[in-house]
Amino acid sequence: MSTPYERTGRTRQKQRTRDALVAAARELLARGGTAPTVEAAAEAAAVSRTTAYRYFPTRTALLVAAHPETTTSTLVPDDAGDDPAARLLGAVEAFIGLVVDTEHQQRTMLRLSLDPDTTRESLPLRQGRAIAWFEEALAPLRPRLGDAEIHRVALSVRSAVGIEALVWLTDVAGLSREEASEQMLWSARALLGQTLADAERASSTD
Structure with missing residues (x-):
């Protein structure tokens, strides 16, 4: 500004x-x-x-x-088509890459966001951009899951990936950056898999 x-x-x-x-x-x-x-x-x-x-x-x-530029409107790979798994995992992989490549800036912003004297609403880390990116990636599932469930999944994925997860996985769990990146991607895949399995069970009982 x-x-x-x-x-x-x-x-x-x-x-x-x-x-x-x-x-x-x-x-x-x-x-x-x-x-x-x-x-x-x-x-x-x-x-x-x-x-x-x-x-x-x-x-x-x-x-x-x-803070690294985050003006992009989507992280979905161009060749992902309508496949929700390809779209979401591609977006998550791109997001993880951004976080790892700019880790020092991301850690600084995380520290600021935890400072009680800082207005968190003004910080890029607290604007929900990644949630919107993941919701966009999941858009093909919207007719099947609905807006509320799409948001819930995107929120869950965001809680499992990003600088907060990277800090815990490297500083506390002792993983390398590469291992932490793989773990975050695995978590996103598992969350999507569980969501799709729950949706399949719900449709079979209707």
């Missing part, structure tokens, strides 16, 4: 400055360690501290802007 300062005057130049600060913050995050401050991003981007604060008044604002 841009500040009033960015929306006046030389907007193109200001956009380049903002992009430089965001790129610097992402680079610092990718190196791991402590989440960068506005001052650190300003130094890395060769921007004065005073100018940097005009774009990002707080560290949280900078870190939210530096």
Whole structure:
């Protein structure tokens, strides 16, 4: 979200400055360690501290802007067709890949989301994008399952995959990133399989 300062005057130049600060913050995050401050991003981007604060008044604002882009409307593979398993597992695999590739940024956003002083509604991690992606992947099952059940399945899958699951599987369970990714994909497959089995039993008793 841009500040009033960015929306006046030389907007193109200001956009380049903002992009430089965001790129610097992402680079610092990718190196791991402590989440960068506005001052650190300003130094890395060769921007004065005073100018940097005009774009990002707080560290949280900078870190939210530096979160990986999630403007895509779907993660469903182009060749998945109407097969719900191919659609969902393809979307889940793409989502897991995004999380693993941007793990440091994802962990930073997770920490922010757990901070009681942070407005969680403003954080990308709490916008429900992945749930919407999984609902879109499950769309061919909507006539059979209904909206409420589609949402329930998407919610269940999201609870089993993502940065929260990755942190637990690697930091607590001791799995490698590759093993954790396989485990999350297995969980999504199992949830879908159980959903389809329940639907089949329900239809056979009608």
